[in-house]
Amino acid sequence: MAQEITTKQLRKWLLAYAARIIENEGHLTELDTAIGDADHGVNMRRGMGKLQERLHDEGQSEDVSAFLRSVAMTLINGVGGAAGPLYGTFFLRAATSPTNGSSIDLEQLTQMFRYGLDGLQQRGKAQADDKTMIDTIQPAVEAMEAALAAHQSAAVVLAAARQAAHLGMKHTIEIEARKGRASYLGPHSIGHQDPGATSAYFLFETAAEVFTTTGAD
Amino acid sequence: MIGLVIVSHSAKLAAGVHELAAQMAGGQVAIGQAGGLSDDGETLGTDASRILSAIDEVWCDDGVLLLMDLGSAVMSAEMALEMLPEHRRKNCLLSNAPLVEGAIVAALHASLGEPLQAVNAVAEAALSVPKLAGAG
Ligand SMILES: Nc1ncnc2c1ncn2[C@@H]1O[C@H](COP(=O)(O)OP(=O)(O)O)[C@@H](O)[C@H]1O
Numbered sequence: 001m002a003q004e005i006t007t008k009q010l011r012k013w014l015l016a017y018a019a020r021i022i023e024n025e026g027h028l029t030e031l032d033t034a035i036g037d038a039d040h041g042v043n044m045r046r047g048m049g050k051l052q053e054r055l056h057d058e059g060q061s062e063d064v065s066a067f068l069r070s071v072a073m074t075l076i077n078g079v080g081g082a083a084g085p086l087y088g089t090f091f092l093r094a095a096t097s098p099t100n101g102s103s104i105d106l107e108q109l110t111q112m113f114r115y116g117l118d119g120l121q122q123r124g125k126a127q128a129d130d131k132t133m134i135d136t137i138q139p140a141v142e143a144m145e146a147a148l149a150a151h152q153s154a155a156v157v158l159a160a161a162r163q164a165a166h167l168g169m170k171h172t173i174e175i176e177a178r179k180g181r182a183s184y185l186g187p188h189s190i191g192h193q194d195p196g197a198t199s200a201y202f203l204f205e206t207a208a209e210v211f212t213t214t215g216a217d
Numbered sequence: 218m219i220g221l222v223i224v225s226h227s228a229k230l231a232a233g234v235h236e237l238a239a240q241m242a243g244g245q246v247a248i249g250q251a252g253g254l255s256d257d258g259e260t261l262g263t264d265a266s267r268i269l270s271a272i273d274e275v276w277c278d279d280g281v282l283l284l285m286d287l288g289s290a291v292m293s294a295e296m297a298l299e300m301l302p303e304h305r306r307k308n309c310l311l312s313n314a315p316l317v318e319g320a321i322v323a324a325l326h327a328s329l330g331e332p333l334q335a336v337n338a339v340a341e342a343a344l345s346v347p348k349l350a351g352a353g
């Protein structure tokens with residue numbers, strides 16, 4: 001990918017993400033049943049349904065920042081649980097990262113994720129190892145930054161992000177929740193994978209799929 | 218006189234707290250509610266834009282105090298404040314008070330015409346008032 005990622009491709013990515021979340025609604029709810037209030041799948045499916053409507057709407061701006069902002073607003077209004085303000089803030093902050101107008105390059109994509117992560121941390125006040133979506137997103141962003149610094153190709157950078165996100169997600173099984181509803185369970189939360197860390201993994205899984213396979217659009 | 222906004226995951230809980238608080242305020246204080254999700258009062262959750270409209274409804278230049286239930290209600294309320302224009306944002310306060318006790322105490326003191334910071338201080342002090350005789 002010497003070529004840039006256009007707003008169209010970002011849209012394609014988030015449509016793939018919405019579809020992946022909807023396929024996994026049951027799984028996400030199951031995870032939230034074990035250590036939460038059994039609504040993460042429902043919350044995310046509701047938000048993704050709204051996002052699909054929004055993304056299929058024709059005549060939207062091709063400006064990357066405007067696009068990310070409208071994604072953020074849709075999630076803030078549509079998701080409902082803690083995930084609403086968290087993913088909403090992620091995209092709202094991502095929308096303030098540098099772009100080339102209607103496209104971004106690999107470095108800007110990495111920055112976009114970094115901005116989103118920083119926003120998420122300010123909003124939720126969670127650190128690594130608190131057993132939240134941060135445990136997926138932080139290592140993924142760090143892996144992207146490291147691969148980028150080593151001048152790797154887009155395919156390698158995105159594969160590194162996906163792999164780090166996957167490890168981070170699995171790591172949440174071993175740790176105790178210190179943020180969110182699961183923290184009410186204390187040590188009983190150990191042994192269960194965090195639902196938000198799981199929904200966040202799909203961001204990187206679908207990014208690796210969409211941004212490395214498309215060339216034409 | 219300041220306004221209050223009750224933020225809860227549940228529309229029913231917000232309505233119930235509103236009822237209790239309004240009784241203390243003798244109908245003098247503007248009390249808004251943002252409970253549940255905007256598209257459906259039956260769905261649990263919080264929504265920053267619903268909180269924003271509740272702030273607009275009770276707006277008064279003396280300020281608005283927001284009282285929240287659990288964790289993500291706080292995050293949504295913080296988002297709502299960020300969406301406000303600067304001059305309004307500085308006259309809004311998120312309270313650390315417990316929702317039920319805090320709303321009742323805040324409504325009472327707001328109805329006495331006390332300023333925002335003072336109302337919040339008594340509402341937050343409700344955290345340390347023991348419920349059971351001999352406790353705390
Ligand atoms: N303070 C926080 N910071 C980061 N992520 C959080 C925080 N609180 C909760 N989460 C994430 O949100 C997920 C739960 O989302 P959801 O079920 O939609 O919300 P709720 O907890 O309100 O029911 C958790 O699995 C966790 O990953």
Ligand SMILES: [Mg+2]
Nearest residue numbers: 036037039040
């Ligand atoms: Mg939940």
